[in-house]
Each structure stands twice: as C-alpha cells, then as structure tokens.
Amino acid sequence: MxxxxxxxxxxxxxxxxxxxxxxxAREAGVSASTVxxxxxxxxxxxxxxxxSVEAAIxxxxxxxxxxxxxxxxxxTFTIGVLSQAIDSPFYAEGLRGVERRLLAAGYAAxxxxxNWNVADEERCMRKFIDHGVDGIIMFxxxxxxxxxxxxxxxxxxxxxxxxxxxxxxxSLPIKDRLGATLAMRHLIGLGHRRIxxxxxxxxxPDALERLAGYLEALQEAxxxxxxxxxxxxxxxxxxxxxATTQLLEAGRAFTAVFCVNDQTAHGAYLAxxxxxxxxxxDVSVVGFDDLPSSSYxxxxxxxxxxxxxxxxxxxxxxxLALVAGRRPKVESPxxxxxxxxxxxxx
Amino acid sequence: MxxxxxxxxxxxxxxxxxxxxxxxAREAGVSASTVxxxxxxxxxxxxxxxxSVEAAIxxxxxxxxxxxxxxxxxxTFTIGVLSQAIDSPFYAEGLRGVERRLLAAGYAAxxxxxNWNVADEERCMRKFIDHGVDGIIMFxxxxxxxxxxxxxxxxxxxxxxxxxxxxxxxSLPIKDRLGATLAMRHLIGLGHRRIxxxxxxxxxPDALERLAGYLEALQEAxxxxxxxxxxxxxxxxxxxxxATTQLLEAGRAFTAVFCVNDQTAHGAYLAxxxxxxxxxxDVSVVGFDDLPSSSYxxxxxxxxxxxxxxxxxxxxxxxLALVAGRRPKVESPxxxxxxxxxxxxx
DNA sequence: GTGAGATCTGCAACCGGTTTCACAAGACTG
DNA sequence: CAGTCTTGTGAAACCGGTTGCAGATCTCAC
Numbered sequence: 001m002x003x004x005x006x007x008x009x010x011x012x013x014x015x016x017x018x019x020x021x022x023x024x025a026r027e028a029g030v031s032a033s034t035v036x037x038x039x040x041x042x043x044x045x046x047x048x049x050x051x052s053v054e055a056a057i058x059x060x061x062x063x064x065x066x067x068x069x070x071x072x073x074x075x076t077f078t079i080g081v082l083s084q085a086i087d088s089p090f091y092a093e094g095l096r097g098v099e100r101r102l103l104a105a106g107y108a109a110x111x112x113x114x115n116w117n118v119a120d121e122e123r124c125m126r127k128f129i130d131h132g133v134d135g136i137i138m139f140x141x142x143x144x145x146x147x148x149x150x151x152x153x154x155x156x157x158x159x160x161x162x163x164x165x166x167x168x169x170x171s172l173p174i175k176d177r178l179g180a181t182l183a184m185r186h187l188i189g190l191g192h193r194r195i196x197x198x199x200x201x202x203x204x205p206d207a208l209e210r211l212a213g214y215l216e217a218l219q220e221a222x223x224x225x226x227x228x229x230x231x232x233x234x235x236x237x238x239x240x241x242x243a244t245t246q247l248l249e250a251g252r253a254f255t256a257v258f259c260v261n262d263q264t265a266h267g268a269y270l271a272x273x274x275x276x277x278x279x280x281x282d283v284s285v286v287g288f289d290d291l292p293s294s295s296y297x298x299x300x301x302x303x304x305x306x307x308x309x310x311x312x313x314x315x316x317x318x319x320l321a322l323v324a325g326r327r328p329k330v331e332s333p334x335x336x337x338x339x340x341x342x343x344x345x346x
Numbered sequence: 347m348x349x350x351x352x353x354x355x356x357x358x359x360x361x362x363x364x365x366x367x368x369x370x371a372r373e374a375g376v377s378a379s380t381v382x383x384x385x386x387x388x389x390x391x392x393x394x395x396x397x398s399v400e401a402a403i404x405x406x407x408x409x410x411x412x413x414x415x416x417x418x419x420x421x422t423f424t425i426g427v428l429s430q431a432i433d434s435p436f437y438a439e440g441l442r443g444v445e446r447r448l449l450a451a452g453y454a455a456x457x458x459x460x461n462w463n464v465a466d467e468e469r470c471m472r473k474f475i476d477h478g479v480d481g482i483i484m485f486x487x488x489x490x491x492x493x494x495x496x497x498x499x500x501x502x503x504x505x506x507x508x509x510x511x512x513x514x515x516x517s518l519p520i521k522d523r524l525g526a527t528l529a530m531r532h533l534i535g536l537g538h539r540r541i542x543x544x545x546x547x548x549x550x551p552d553a554l555e556r557l558a559g560y561l562e563a564l565q566e567a568x569x570x571x572x573x574x575x576x577x578x579x580x581x582x583x584x585x586x587x588x589a590t591t592q593l594l595e596a597g598r599a600f601t602a603v604f605c606v607n608d609q610t611a612h613g614a615y616l617a618x619x620x621x622x623x624x625x626x627x628d629v630s631v632v633g634f635d636d637l638p639s640s641s642y643x644x645x646x647x648x649x650x651x652x653x654x655x656x657x658x659x660x661x662x663x664x665x666l667a668l669v670a671g672r673r674p675k676v677e678s679p680x681x682x683x684x685x686x687x688x689x690x691x692x
Numbered sequence: 693g694t695g696a697g698a699t700c701t702g703c704a705a706c707c708g709g710t711t712t713c714a715c716a717a718g719a720c721t722g
Numbered sequence: 723c724a725g726t727c728t729t730g731t732g733a734a735a736c737c738g739g740t741t742g743c744a745g746a747t748c749t750c751a752c
Binding site for chain 2: 016066070071076088093099108110112129131154241270273296297299309
C-alpha cells in the first residue's frame with residue numbers, strides 16, 4: 001500500500017506536485033507521453049485526444065513541475081544576472097532591460113549583487129552555477145579574466161564592458177571613452193578651460209576609460225592637464241560630495257566639473273550648494289549615464305547617455321542566442337550627450 | 347555501446363552534467379548513496395570513505411545538479427519576489443534587503459516586476475509557480491485577495507502592506523497612516539495651515555492610507571480640509587511635477603506640500619524651481635520613504651522613514667520561516683520622521 | 693488483397709539526485 | 723558464546739517530466 005503524500009506544513013517541505021502529468025494521463029485515458037507531447041506541441045496528436053487531455057489539464061489547473069522538466073531537458077529557463085548592487089539606480093536600469101527581454105522569451109532572471117568586490121562576485125557566480133542557470137549576464141564585474149573563463153566552461157556568459165575572447169562568451173562594450181570626450185568637448189566648446197574630473201574607483205575599467213576620454217579631450221583642445229583637478233570618487237553621491245568639497249576647500253580654481261557618473265554629479269551638486277555656488281552660473285556640471293532621476297535634479301543635469309536599459313536588453317538578447325547555440329548579433333547602444341541646464345557658456 | 351554525451355553548442359542545449367554523483371561514486375569506489383550522504387551530511391559516514399569521496403569531488407570540482415536535487419527534494423531553494431518595478435528606487439531598496447537575507451540562507455531570488463497592473467502581476471505569479479519557487483514575497487501588489495489566496499494554495503506567500511488572513515500566508519503591514527500623520531504634524535507644528543497633498547494612485551492601499559493620515563492630521567489640528575489642495579500623482583517624479591504645476595497654475599495658495607513619496611517630492615521640487623519658488627523659503631516640502639537619493643536633493647528632503655531595506659529583510663525572514671513550516675515572528679520596521687532642510691517655520 | 697508509407701500512440705528508459713530498506717559487521721550484554 | 727543493539731554501507735525505488743523506439747492503425751497504389 002502506498003503511503004499518502006506528505007501534507008503541507010508538517011514535514012514534507014512542499015506538497016510535492018499536487019497533480020502530475022501521469023494523473024492527467026490517467027484521467028484522460030492516455031499515456032504520459034501523449035500528455036507531454038500535447039503540452040509541448042512536439043508531435044501532432046489527434047484532435048480528439050488533445051481535447052480530452054486539455055480538458056483534464058484545465059480541470060486540475062495542472063502545471064508541469066519545473067524541476068522535473070529541468071532535469072529531463074537539461075535546462076532551467078533561468079538566467080543569472082550579476083550586477084554590483086541591485087539598488088544602484090544605474091544597474092537597476094540595466095536589470096530592467098534584461099528582465100523585459102528575458103520575460104518575453106519565457107526566461108526568468110536570478111539577480112545577484114557583487115558589491116564591487118571579487119569575493120562576492122565569485123560567490124554569486126558559483127551560486128548561479130549551483131542553481132543550474134542556462135546562462136549568465138555580467139554587468140562589468142571585477143572578476144579577473146581567468147575566473148570568468150573558468151565559469152564560461154560551465155555555461156555561456158555575456159559581459160558588458162570588458163572584452164573577453166573566450167568560446168561561449170560574448171562581450172558588449174560600453175563606449176566610455178567616446179562618451180567622456182563628448183562631455184568634455186561640450187564643456188570646452190562652451191569656453192571652459194579649467195575642468196575638474198571626479199573619477200571612479202582606480203581599478204574599474206569603466207572608470208579608467210572615462211578618465212582616458214577626459215585626458216584625450218584635453219589634449220585634443222591643447223589644454224594642459226592639471227592633475228590637481230582630478231579627484232577620486234566612489235561612483236556614488238557620497239564620493240562626489242567629498243571629492244568636490246575637497247576641490248573647493250583646497251581652493252582649486254575651476255569653472256566646470258565632469259563627473260564619472262550621475263550619482264557622483266549629484267554629490268557634487270550638494271557640495272557646491274553648501275558652498276553657496278550655483279549651477280550653472282558659477283560652475284557647470286556634466287554627468288555620465290543619464291539616470292532617470294537626473295532630469296529631475298536642480299537644475300536638470302547635462303549627461304552622457306548610453307541607455308543602460310537598452311544595454312540590458314541587448315545583453316539578454318545575446319545570452320539567449322548563446323544558450324540557443326547561435327552566435328549573438330547585437331551591438332552596444334549608441335552614446336549621445338543630453339544637454340540640460342547644468343552647463344552654460346562662459 | 348553508449349553513445350557519447352552531446353557536446354556544447356551543437357544540439358544538446360546544455361552539456362548536461364559534466365560529472366555526476368555516480369561518476370564520483372565510481373571513482374571513489376563507493377555507492378551513489380554514500381556520496382549523497384557525505385555531501386549533505388545526513389548520516390555519518392566513515393572518515394576513510396569521506397576522505398576519498400571528498401578528494402574525488404575536489405578533483406572534478408563536482409557540483410550536484412540543481413534540477414535533479416530539486417526534483418528529489420521537492421524544493422528549489424528559490425524565492426519569487428514580486429515588486430512593481432525593479433528600477434524604482436523604492437523597491438530596489440526592498441529587493442536589496444530581500445537579497446541579503448535570502449543569500450545568507452542559501453536561497454536565490456527570482457525578481458519580477460508587476461508594473462502596477464494586475465495582468466502583469468498575475469503573469470509574474472504564474473511564472474513563479476511554473477519555476478517552482480519555494481515561496482513568494484509580494485511588495486504590496488494590486489492583485490485582489492482571492493487571487494492571492496489562490497496562489498497561496500500552491501506556495502507560501504509573504505505580503506507587505508496588505509493584511510490577508512490565509513493559511514501559509516503572512517503579512518507585514520506598512521505604517522502608512524502613522525507615517526503620514528508624523529509628516530503632517532511636523533508641518534503643522536511649524537505653523538503651516540495650507541498644506542497641499544500630492545497623492546498616489548487612487549486604488550493603491552498604501553496611497554489611500556497615506557491620504558487617510560493626511561486627513562487625520564488635519565482634523566486633529568482642526569484645520570478645515572480643502573479638497574482643492576489634494577492632487578493625484580503617479581508615485582513618480584513626473585506625477586509630482588505635473589500635479590504641483592497644476593496647483594501652482596490654478597493659483598492655489600499653500601505654504602507646504604506633503605508628497606505621497608520621495609519621487610513625487612522630487613517632481614514637486616522641479617515644478618517649484620521652474621516657477622521661481624524656493625524650498626523651503628517659499629514652500630516647505632515633505633516626502634515619504636526617505637530614499638537614499640533624498641539626502642542629496644537640493645535642498646536635502648525632509649521625509650518619513652520606514653526602512654524599506656529592513657522591510658525586505660524581514661519579509662525574507664518571514665518567507666523562510668513559512669517555507670520551513672514555522673510561524674514567522676517578525677514585525678514591520680519602525681517609522682520616523684527625518685528632518686532635513688526642505689521644511690521651515692512659517 | 694497485399695505491401696509500402698505515413699501517422700499516431702504507448703512502453704520503457706532515461707535525466708541526476710535522495711532515501712527507504714535490508715543486510716553485514718562490530719559492540720555489548722548476560 | 724548466543725543474542726540483541728548499534729552503526730555504516732549499498733541496491734533499488736523513487737521524484738515528475740521527456741523521448742527513442744516499436745507497434746498499431748490507416749491510406750493509397752498496384
């Protein structure tokens with residue numbers, strides 16, 4: 001005699017499957033294989049049987065068990081998405097894009113945050129593998145290439161930012177340098193010569209490239225580089241606040257600030273505000289990323305826009321292609337400068 | 347003769363499991379059950395065998411297949427988390443809290459966005475079920491009670507905001523009304539009498555409760571309610587901008603604005619700015635939620651704080667308890683008013 | 693009427709773990 | 723030294739889907 005299925009709360013963790021494919025098969029008077037075929041539409045089944053099976057499915061609101069299907073099929077229809085912090089407005093935009101695209105394809109996303117440190121990133125990646133994701137999207141992580149390559153052996157990976165020539169891996173570059181020069185040319189075109197730069201972390205590739213763009217634009221305009229106008233931030237408001245305060249208190253003369261990203265610019269705003277300086281009357285400010293909130297800052301911020309949301313969508317597109325065994329054919333979204341009210345002609 | 351395992355890109359979607367538990371067993375000269383027991387520590391196994399099995403595991407970097415384990419165990423160690431939008435700074439904070447707590451417990455989170463509409467929410471919930479999540483966290487959804495109850499039959503649910511008396515369901519109320527009265531009392535205490543309110547959507551329970559708090563505080567102070575001072579927003583910057591502009595252009599006299607949330611307040615800021623009004627000199631503004639960015643708005647925003655991150659952590663705590671068959675013992679985080687520079691005495 | 697071909701369906705073997713149960717060996721008791 | 727109790731291990735049966743293969747039925751042509 002078969003013992004009854006374990007009930008909910010007691011010991012059995014889940015009530016297992018309430019109703020299984022074989023239950024449906026029995027009820028409809030067919031075999032399990034037929035039910036499976038009808039659900040997946042893999043082979044033509046007579047209308048008669050289809051109808052009776054569908055009736056049984058509807059009656060019990062049957063949904064095939066994900067784990068069982070995953071086991072049989074060898075895929076879980078889940079993609080791991082690694083960002084640095086889910087509550088960073090920058091990454092959030094990207095995740096949004098990823099989510100949309102994946103959902104449309106019937107995939108779900110497992111989001112995890114690397115917190116800007118290697119150990120956490122590694123842990124996340126490991127967890128992705130353990131959860132059996134079909135693919136991984138990495139938003140410009142700090143994991144070294146060898147490690148990524150290693151994970152790449154277990155499942156396809158799409159990276160934004162970095163380029164990595166590994167099989168079953170795809171890279172979606174971010175046009176950091178170009179974006180930075182756009183911002184700088186804008187300021188220079190308005191007559192600014194003393195332009196400060198609030199940088200990101202010293203190791204992050206995106207940060208380095210943006211700095212490179214800053215330098216390139218200066219050189220292009222034959223403006224001598226003054227290292228005292230470059231201060232390190234931390235990608236966040238706080239860093240921008242501290243760095244700008246530092247510049248101001250050190251008495252550095254500057255008429256404009258280019259910030260490595262919008263959050264930094266918001267911090268800079270506050271520092272300027274506290275020192276009684278007005279944007280753009282006293283100092284012009286340009287950001288990078290064009291966060292949604294930036295069009296609501298006071299004054300609305302001029303910023304470099306490379307839609308992170310679109311980047312996310314494309315990354316999702318690419319990872320789906322990899323999973324399906326196709327070669328992805330997607331490009332990074334275009335970069336442009338969005339001019340608002342935080343910059344003015346000298 | 348056994349045919350070789352399918353290779354990566356070609357036909358088989360995934361390379362299946364590179365190395366299985368039975369492979370390890372064979373290599374270590376033991377049975378599969380022993381390996382399983384060693385991995386999970388369910389039963390004591392002799393040190394000798396343990397050592398040789400662990401060696402084999404390490405050698406091949408073996409990781410048990412999630413789908414297979416999920417099938418056998420009846421759980422997937424995955425929790426579905428429904429918010430309205432992953433890129434909303436409000437929800438992002440909550441998701442962050444959820445993520446932390448779940449990760450610590452070895453669970454992963456499947457995040458999905460309901461986009462403030464019932465159809466999407468329902469679709470998300472269905473997807474959660476299809477993916478076999480062990481539990482669900484809903485951040486104040488708009489799904490009706492009956493539907494939630496229905497999903498509750500399939501897996502445990504924790505809701506924030508709403509209260510729902512259903513088995514295997516737990517609610518974590520948000521102290522909307524109390525928070526709103528705190529904000530209002532602050533303004534009234536500063537001498538304001540003409541206080542506008544920018545509301546949220548008309549149906550959302552949180553929005554209604556905050557409105558109720560607004561009314562309650564007015565009544566408490568014996569200030570007559572002027573319906574023309576209440577305008578509907580949409581929880582976002584844009585709604586705040588439009589609503590405030592409307593108030594200003596209709597020539598309504600007011601000395602303070604209480605906004606249903608911080609994003610709305612940021613929109614209000616911009617509207618006031620565009621009309622040449624200064625905060626707090628001309629108009630005082632109070633928000634709700636105390637988003638991280640609010641301490642960087644100009645001027646820094648006075649706001650009601652009920653840590654959404656902590657709320658997320660507690661929700662995660664609760665859902666883990668439910669999954670384990672325990673009764674959750676968690677409470678909503680406290681509410682307090684954070685006074686910054688956007689309000690002044692009349 | 694029979695054979696070839698096409699179409700539909702069921703059996704049974706898988707996917708890769710976990711767990712019940714039985715059994716063997718060692719530890720204790722009397 | 724027989725008998726009971728513990729303890730460690732393996733064989734085999736699950737979990738709930740998918741799918742290769744073979745057999746059944748039906749069509750059509752000669």
